[in-house]
Amino acid sequence: MVKSHGKKQRAKSKSRRTGAAYASAAAGTTHQHDPMPDVSAVEEISYLPVEFVDTGLAARLVAAARAGCQPCQRTLSKQVVDDGRSTLLALAAAIYGHLPASSVASATTRGWAPLCRAAHEDMGEAPEMLEAFGVLSLQERAELLEDVLDHWAMGGPASQAEVVNRVLARHGASPVPGQNALVDALRQFGVGVYTPDDLDLGDIDPYDLAENYGVMLARATPDGRDMPMLTLYPETEGAGIEDLERRTDWEHWGLHGTPAANPAWRLRARIADRSLQGLVHVDPDGEADDELWRAAETVSLPEHWWALLDRARHVLVVGPVKTPESPGALQAAGDAGELLAVVVPVELR
Structure with a gap:
């Protein structure tokens, strides 16, 4: 009994020390x-x-x-x-x-x-x-x-410079060095170097810190019902299936049947100019707390697509597809199990 109790205590101690499950610690299979x-x-x-x-x-x-x-x-x-x-x-x-x-x-x-x-x-x-x-x-x-x-x-703490550089990179700007001896030395030689403290960036937009997507218009007929569809494609390096799986609870879809609807995700559209504004997730107060896509400029939609959107008031969102314009790319993503889909309401503004 004493021997058994001692073994259990050692296994518990090993479990706490290594992080392995108690059963693994007891069996000597920790890693x-x-x-x-x-x-x-x-x-x-x-x-x-x-x-x-x-x-x-x-x-x-x-x-x-x-x-x-x-x-x-x-x-x-x-x-x-x-x-x-x-x-x-x-x-x-x-x-x-x-x-x-x-x-x-x-x-x-x-x-x-x-x-x-x-x-x-x-x-x-x-x-x-x-x-x-x-x-x-x-x-x-x-x-x-x-x-x-x-x-x-993903690598640990990031400096303010790293955060600013990521924002600047999203907008096609060159990165800025951090404040260190190299910066001071370069300035002594008359080289213009700017640090994050030198830039008046204001509040950093969370959209710039998350992965972003583009959208391509399409139509679909799941279960024989004609409805508008948006195909998402990655616009930033980390965008893709793993990012979408982490940020959404959309289902894996093989292009058969109609995916489940999720009213917490919204496609925002503006009636005045028949344009799309963004694909967002909203909190219980109706405020956006995540954005997958945001329109960079106002573009009026084709009349037939807007009419379908206005009639259906829901849109099928699928993705990610790296090259949505390529024939067979959507089907290939579905066949590979790397396609997520959801039906979201249209929020007309």
């Missing part, structure tokens, strides 16, 4: 995700209280997230949420001290991230941020951690 990431940024946040941050736990969790290992990620996330509040705070502050919360982040993160950014900019005590973090429920801490891991899984 480690290599290489272990550098999480030193979590120890370099001067405005956080001096408390113990378990960098080993943080590194194992980030490694599991980058490896896409859900069993380890679930086990380690539970440890961080339940017992590692200082570790969660440090992981979150390393991200949201620099970055705004994206439009697809949870309401918890969108509410807390601005307080963290303010604390980072003040570089002093952060009572509002700490107080708001302290009253988060277990569920809210889990939501915050999930959003934080999305960033760590």
